[in-house]
Amino acid sequence: MSATTKNVGQFSRREFLKTGAAGGAALVIGFHLGLPSPASAGEATARKFAPNAYIEIEPNGDIHLWIARSEMGQGPRTSLAMILADELDADWAHVKVEQADLDAKFGDQTTGGSFSIRSSWDPLRQAGATARAMLVTAAANTWNVPASECVTRNSAVRHPKTKQKLGYGELAARAAALPVPKDVPPKKPAEYRLLGTKKKRVDGEHIVIGEAHYGIDTKLPGMLYASVARPPVFGARVKSFDASRATAAPGVRKVVEVPVVEMPPLFGEERKENSGHQHYLWGGIAVVADSTWQAMSGRRAVTVEWENGAGAEESTEKQRATCAELVKGHGKEIRKIGDPETVFASATRKIEAEYELPFLAHTPMEPMNCTAWVRDGKCEVWAPVQNPGGMATALTKALGLPASAVTIHITLLGGGFGRRLNIDYGVEAALISQAAGAPVKVQWTREDDVRHDYYRPMSHHRLRAGVDGTGKVTAWMHHIAAPTTDGVYVGGDLPDSGGTELAGVGLPNGTVPNYLVEQSFLHTVVPRGYWRSVDISWNHFAVQSFIDEVAAATGKDPLELRRQLIATKQAAVGEGGDEKPVNLERLRRVMDLAAGKSDWGKPLPAGESGARRGRGIAALYNWGTYIAYVAEVSVGKDGGVRVDRVTCALDCGQVVNPDMVAAQMEGGIVFGLTAALYGEITFEGGATQQSNFNNYPMLKIDAMPHVEVHIVPSHELPGGCGEPPVPSIAPAVANAIFAATGKRLRRLPFQTQELAQG
Amino acid sequence: MDAIEITVNGKAHSVEVSPDTPLLWVLRDTLGLTGTKFGCGIAMCGSCTVHVDGEARRSCTTRISAVAGRSVTTIEGLSRDGSHPAQVAWIEEQVPQCGYCQAGMIMTTAALLAKNSSPTDADIDEALSGHICRCGTYQRIRAAIHEAASKHSSAAAPKTAAQGETR
Numbered sequence: 030m031s032a033t034t035k036n037v038g039q040f041s042r043r044e045f046l047k048t049g050a051a052g053g054a055a056l057v058i059g060f061h062l063g064l065p066s067p068a069s070a071g072e073a074t075a076r077k078f079a080p081n082a083y084i085e086i087e088p089n090g091d092i093h094l095w096i097a098r099s100e101m102g103q104g105p106r107t108s109l110a111m112i113l114a115d116e117l118d119a120d121w122a123h124v125k126v127e128q129a130d131l132d133a134k135f136g137d138q139t140t141g142g143s144f145s146i147r148s149s150w151d152p153l154r155q156a157g158a159t160a161r162a163m164l165v166t167a168a169a170n171t172w173n174v175p176a177s178e179c180v181t182r183n184s185a186v187r188h189p190k191t192k193q194k195l196g197y198g199e200l201a202a203r204a205a206a207l208p209v210p211k212d213v214p215p216k217k218p219a220e221y222r223l224l225g226t227k228k229k230r231v232d233g234e235h236i237v238i239g240e241a242h243y244g245i246d247t248k249l250p251g252m253l254y255a256s257v258a259r260p261p262v263f264g265a266r267v268k269s270f271d272a273s274r275a276t277a278a279p280g281v282r283k284v285v286e287v288p289v290v291e292m293p294p295l296f297g298e299e300r301k302e303n304s305g306h307q308h309y310l311w312g313g314i315a316v317v318a319d320s321t322w323q324a325m326s327g328r329r330a331v332t333v334e335w336e337n338g339a340g341a342e343e344s345t346e347k348q349r350a351t352c353a354e355l356v357k358g359h360g361k362e363i364r365k366i367g368d369p370e371t372v373f374a375s376a377t378r379k380i381e382a383e384y385e386l387p388f389l390a391h392t393p394m395e396p397m398n399c400t401a402w403v404r405d406g407k408c409e410v411w412a413p414v415q416n417p418g419g420m421a422t423a424l425t426k427a428l429g430l431p432a433s434a435v436t437i438h439i440t441l442l443g444g445g446f447g448r449r450l451n452i453d454y455g456v457e458a459a460l461i462s463q464a465a466g467a468p469v470k471v472q473w474t475r476e477d478d479v480r481h482d483y484y485r486p487m488s489h490h491r492l493r494a495g496v497d498g499t500g501k502v503t504a505w506m507h508h509i510a511a512p513t514t515d516g517v518y519v520g521g522d523l524p525d526s527g528g529t530e531l532a533g534v535g536l537p538n539g540t541v542p543n544y545l546v547e548q549s550f551l552h553t554v555v556p557r558g559y560w561r562s563v564d565i566s567w568n569h570f571a572v573q574s575f576i577d578e579v580a581a582a583t584g585k586d587p588l589e590l591r592r593q594l595i596a597t598k599q600a601a602v603g604e605g606g607d608e609k610p611v612n613l614e615r616l617r618r619v620m621d622l623a624a625g626k627s628d629w630g631k632p633l634p635a636g637e638s639g640a641r642r643g644r645g646i647a648a649l650y651n652w653g654t655y656i657a658y659v660a661e662v663s664v665g666k667d668g669g670v671r672v673d674r675v676t677c678a679l680d681c682g683q684v685v686n687p688d689m690v691a692a693q694m695e696g697g698i699v700f701g702l703t704a705a706l707y708g709e710i711t712f713e714g715g716a717t718q719q720s721n722f723n724n725y726p727m728l729k730i731d732a733m734p735h736v737e738v739h740i741v742p743s744h745e746l747p748g749g750c751g752e753p754p755v756p757s758i759a760p761a762v763a764n765a766i767f768a769a770t771g772k773r774l775r776r777l778p779f780q781t782q783e784l785a786q787g
Numbered sequence: 788m789d790a791i792e793i794t795v796n797g798k799a800h801s802v803e804v805s806p807d808t809p810l811l812w813v814l815r816d817t818l819g820l821t822g823t824k825f826g827c828g829i830a831m832c833g834s835c836t837v838h839v840d841g842e843a844r845r846s847c848t849t850r851i852s853a854v855a856g857r858s859v860t861t862i863e864g865l866s867r868d869g870s871h872p873a874q875v876a877w878i879e880e881q882v883p884q885c886g887y888c889q890a891g892m893i894m895t896t897a898a899l900l901a902k903n904s905s906p907t908d909a910d911i912d913e914a915l916s917g918h919i920c921r922c923g924t925y926q927r928i929r930a931a932i933h934e935a936a937s938k939h940s941s942a943a944a945p946k947t948a949a950q951g952e953t954r
Binding site: 238240392395721 | 812824828831881888890920
């Protein structure tokens, strides 16, 4: 190695911080290596104003805003800081945004479920409003004027009558001496200065010059690198291994066996007795070396003999056959209204269809990695992680350490999409560091990532609708056959533990007088996990496609049928498991908005080279958000599908940052469209058959549709925006393909060969 | 292991690594230039794109021995301060979400603009269709490239930062 150049990266990072971010922005993401505070820290603490976990104002005027969620592109470092800064009336151009480590003072730090803004909305507004009230009191006391006569703006309190002004830094020590008031009212929408504006992302400048710090960029003094040979078949264990060639390879320090470890439920619940909960880190052989490449090369030189378990029986062919059989019978009744079977049996018109979706991998662009340092009865990790609390729980169990001995630094995440709610890679890194006696960064390859994911489960759906003589839908039945997704998170793998599977059935739930959702489970050892939009991604495809089928069978416009269903609402509807009230009028409004903006009902211009063209609609409520898409497609003679344009209308309540909302819609459409066009993970002999982007392809720029986003202005509670844009794109496109070709594609990814002409 | 001489961002380095080591890992592990990202290892995603003598190249499948004596530019060398037209446009259009793929996107864009000061949509598709952004920022990438092209072509001396840095 060249000793002369090893500090290049560190130098440029320092240089960057010293000179300020590109474009003159002053926002800085702090990254904390966990080094001890300088000796003067005690004095500074006494004079700084830190009324809660999220806000620190220093005497020099620096305002630090702490973000206790994980940034993976969805924008909490910007949006949560905007909520705090708005209530605080802080000068946005000069706040310093800091990434929090895992710390009990922040409460639950899980980033998932499109929940960051929703769960932070009240606490962060309260935190900002309280701090502002204390700064105002400190200023009013100083000037001996009524607090009600003081105003705040740009990190300063002013008293207009006497033209006095004190900056927040000047007030910090005095504010810190005041009692923290309770129940300070947050701003009214008319008073918002930042909320609802298109502020630029606080970390964008770091990203475009290559200075953003992801998990993979962690480097510690004396750090070693590891690559792990993991079981090629689900549930296989190391029987024996020969590391002699690897240990002789240059740079290889150690070859260690990673033990099989039983993992706790990842959302902190105790394992339920007899629940069938079965979640293991399956172990493997780790090669620890002086560089990533040496570790990867060393790993290839290790020969491992594996002992297969029951997982070797898993195959996609068998799973599909089982699910297809399951949906033909009856399952556990989840929601039942009226007498759907009888009404269906006597319906004038009976419509039936079956749908099928595959397993999917998450494949965030940054492959799994984690840096861990286990020493002296302590464990410190640097992790790109969505679930630091779950990682801490799993680490304490795996290492036999008390919770107080585990420190988790949350880095920037190169994508998450739910994969990093699972924390296998963190436990693995800690075990390897422990065995190596050194700080170790474990780097997964893309092949590791694709083959050792917690996959979005496959599912089969049987839908039946009965229509009476007047064209009214009188019965609706939906049977879902799928593995449970929740097991690794909440413990349990039995049908009784089903929860998220039912979310997203959506319309027509509550609008049809005789309604049934039933569910059958596919038992499998294939690891499953939450994938952006979880099980709504599958239910929604089936339901929104089937509404279109009912419309076609009854000669109705698909939008008009949805309007009619909403108009016949007769039972309270809620979101999935949490039964939050749903306002179907908000759903109707976004459908109408998308329809209007997309010229729904008007003829489409002819396609290029004789391509058949069509529009399709799908609409969703969930996560407190309402979204409608109209997709326009062209279907070529060879059956190739091109999505030309997607018109998106959404109502997500109060918008924090409309540009970031639009970005989530654009990105969510790509995520859902990638799955609809290409996404399929299959198994044979208990092994995943895909390995990398060559056989698990992603949508690229040349297939990107033109996306327009229209946001309904609202001051309702904020809804989520990370997951809601994903589910509706597949059914909107399927419905558009039907409009273009008269052919109904009921299986994802789309089997486009069925659309070829001649 | 013999030392291999390379120039990175205008600075000469002598690195002692196995000759089959991909340039990517030399940049990241040996030289500490972590702006270049590992995404797939098989040249299928573009996250690791750098310039070798001004040409966009996948560093994950480029052996270090193949670039001995040649000049490499990474995202850190494109501009010191984010002033390359592509970087400016990336901020203007608010392209990045997670941002992990964007260094590669920007490096390919810079190479494209150096050759073609006003790329069409088809040119952009051709140049960037080997890149994956899992967050789905493609619409903004296209807009940013057009934006950068309009600035790039109006600049007094339209040279690439790569050429400027490595000279």
